[in-house]
Amino acid sequence: MSLQNPPVNSLSLEFLTDICISVEKLEMDKTCRGLIITSSLPKVFSAGLDIMEMYGKSPERCGEFWRAVQEMWLKLYGSNMVTIAAINGSSPAGGCLMSMTCDYRIMADNPRYSIGLNETQLGIVAPFWFKDTMTNTVGHRTTELSLQLGQMYNPAEALKIGLVDQLVPEDQVSHYSHTNHDQVTTPDRSKSMMRKPTIDKLTSKREADIQNFVSFITKDSIQKSIGMYLEMLKKRKR
Numbered sequence: 001m002s003l004q005n006p007p008v009n010s011l012s013l014e015f016l017t018d019i020c021i022s023v024e025k026l027e028m029d030k031t032c033r034g035l036i037i038t039s040s041l042p043k044v045f046s047a048g049l050d051i052m053e054m055y056g057k058s059p060e061r062c063g064e065f066w067r068a069v070q071e072m073w074l075k076l077y078g079s080n081m082v083t084i085a086a087i088n089g090s091s092p093a094g095g096c097l098m099s100m101t102c103d104y105r106i107m108a109d110n111p112r113y114s115i116g117l118n119e120t121q122l123g124i125v126a127p128f129w130f131k132d133t134m135t136n137t138v139g140h141r142t143t144e145l146s147l148q149l150g151q152m153y154n155p156a157e158a159l160k161i162g163l164v165d166q167l168v169p170e171d172q173v174s175h176y177s178h179t180n181h182d183q184v185t186t187p188d189r190s191k192s193m194m195r196k197p198t199i200d201k202l203t204s205k206r207e208a209d210i211q212n213f214v215s216f217i218t219k220d221s222i223q224k225s226i227g228m229y230l231e232m233l234k235k236r237k238r
């Protein structure tokens, strides 16, 4: 599955819905042995959630958006397929979350790329299931530091903390993803055993999580922080 939503593969409601439909189709296809997620765009795996979906939108729309974010996570984290993230560019926030849902992460060894949960930099708190996914990937202490600082990691740092599993030359990300994928032939039952408690936690709190998100994101102070962050993104470009 090659992500293609220019300019930066931000996860809008529409794009998230497309991703969920694609994953669902693959999940039902008995001939499909697994999934490699990568990006069709240069330099960016995914810029994370589409910030415009969280800025100046109605509570109803925000709720619909958040349900789609949850759905993408539930589908990928709970997938019965063997999943590999072939991270061929930067992958902040929701992009990092998406790659952490996979069984294995291969990243392009380009020091200009970065990956991490940077929500704190936007003035927002990472949701508990983002935090849980990171804890399951890199451990409690690293997650605590990482979330408090909104830390982004270059590939070498990401490998060191276990946020990615392998670094490869940029032009060989696809080759190594396929080679690694071929070595794993059947999804292991231990995957669902390890992930079930985390998945059950969100499933049981799904509606409350949507309500929390909507009331948090529509607060004037949070809207102001997001607006300032958007301005900063645009200025940085010039």
Ligand SMILES: CCCCCCCC/C=C\C=C\CC(=O)SCCNC(=O)CCNC(=O)[C@H](O)C(C)(C)COP(=O)(O)OP(=O)(O)OC[C@H]1O[C@@H](n2cnc3c(N)ncnc32)[C@H](O)[C@@H]1OP(=O)(O)O
Pocket: 007, 008, 010, 043, 044, 046, 047, 048, 049, 050, 051, 052, 090, 092, 093, 094, 095, 118, 119, 122, 124, 125, 126, 127, 212, 213, 216, 217, 233, 234, 237
């Ligand atoms: C009580 C508790 C309750 C719990 C509440 C929970 C609340 C949690 C809420 C939200 C969680 C959010 C998680 C997220 O994923 S938020 C998104 C975070 N993403 C980022 O911060 C990434 C920002 N982008 C970048 O760093 C760069 O764009 C990068 C991806 C590295 C690519 O760089 P480059 O190739 O140089 O591209 P540009 O920066 O020039 O960007 C091109 C245009 O795209 C726009 N852009 C970038 N990122 C996003 C995005 N995520 N959403 C929407 N738009 C984005 C950027 O502004 C440029 O636009 P323009 O051309 O119009 O200037």
